[in-house]
Amino acid sequence: MTPSFGAQLRAVMRRDLDRERRSGEVLWITIPFGAIALILVQLSVGADVPVLRDLGPGLYWAVVLLFGVLISVRRTTVETQAQRDLVALLGIDPAAAFAGRALASSLLLLGFQLIVGAVAVLFYDIRFSASGWLAMALVLPLAAYGLAVLGTLAGSIATRAAMGPALIPLIVAPLAVPLLLAATESVEGLRNATGILPWVLLMITVDLVLSITGVLTARPLMETQ
């Protein structure tokens, strides 16, 4: 009996999270690297607290975008052809494989955002009201999910391409701008109490469009691998 779509999705997601648990690549390498990047930028900007407070949120999102690409494409770039063939021969629905991988990356990215976010709050003295922190609980997962889906999609497109690992950030970074823009404007909206609804809607729209594109193109992309 063929497992349901949901069961396949959960299996792929569990596989990716197990791999991360064993390797600790995100926890022990990418997250410290992101935190160091934030600290280094602070060194280059100077010690002016008001300036750092203004720059902090933007720098945080830039770090999330650049390092998020590393997280969302990490498995695609190291996966061997034999592993891809095995997944295909097992009869796993390509859309379930895509969604499972994207969701696993979303969770890892969310962990990255939370830990590096704590570093940003401490080092850049970022302040929100209580409702602002609550709103961030909505903004962070939406941005993490969008980046993860985009990275997974770009990874699928560039699989087996010469220069693939170098090429993926070039594809992802410009296309992630609507997410980056919505995330930074949301934070600005929270700090200035000007409302964040349009930016949240933009993130939801981008997430939906990317999810539909990823699911619809999963099979043709797998066929050309």
Add this chain to the structure above:
Amino acid sequence: MNPAATQSARRDWLGIVAAVAILGAFILALLSPPDRVQGDLTRMLYIHVPTILTAYLAFIVTTVATIAYLVSRRLSWDRLAASSAEVGVVFLGLAILTGMVWGKPVWGVWWTWDARLTTTALMFFIYLGYLGLRRGISDPVARARRSAILGIVAVAQIPIVHFSVTWWNALHQPPTILRPGDPQIDTPLLIALLVGIGAFMLVYAWLVARRVELERHEAARLDAAIDDAAPVAGDAITSPSLDAATGPSTRGAGT
């Protein structure tokens, strides 16, 4: 005359017409009156605006050809998509460069973090990624399918670039010609601009025609190389014949 020679003659004529049109556009740009505020600097816009509009056209052609490929699965559409994107990136690069040259004396800086400029730069990098992806995949079918997805996603950038000056408070001026209502420009300047746009689009058509032809030759050469491949180990082995009356049996060979 054979079809290839006819096509070649058409391309040559297109090249001649494009060259004449560019010459005409150049003369009109020199003869048109200077702008009351910008003076002669405005002449740079007779190159800048046509190049960006030609880049838009090129990327729209890429998307249409991509969709046509996905529907028909004919690689000739994919070749058109790739060629148009390549020429489009050249025109977009020219638009950015001419904008910077114009921006330095008018705005005082080569580059400013304006919505139009930023989104245009992003579009440039998105299509560079598209071309990079194509270079990285050698199998023509896999290349066509995978780049098709990126080609379709990337075209969403055109309305963002064009309307960015309306959506955000931008330093870059709002649309002058492609806007609701009449164009906000005097007639002599508008004529020079429209001739420039037509001339640059003819140059685009000629370059794409040349590039498609080059891609076609490249594909034919690759096919020929596969057909005339050097002999490989195992070529000399033939399948064993089980009919002893019609030929020698290989059963027991080597014993």
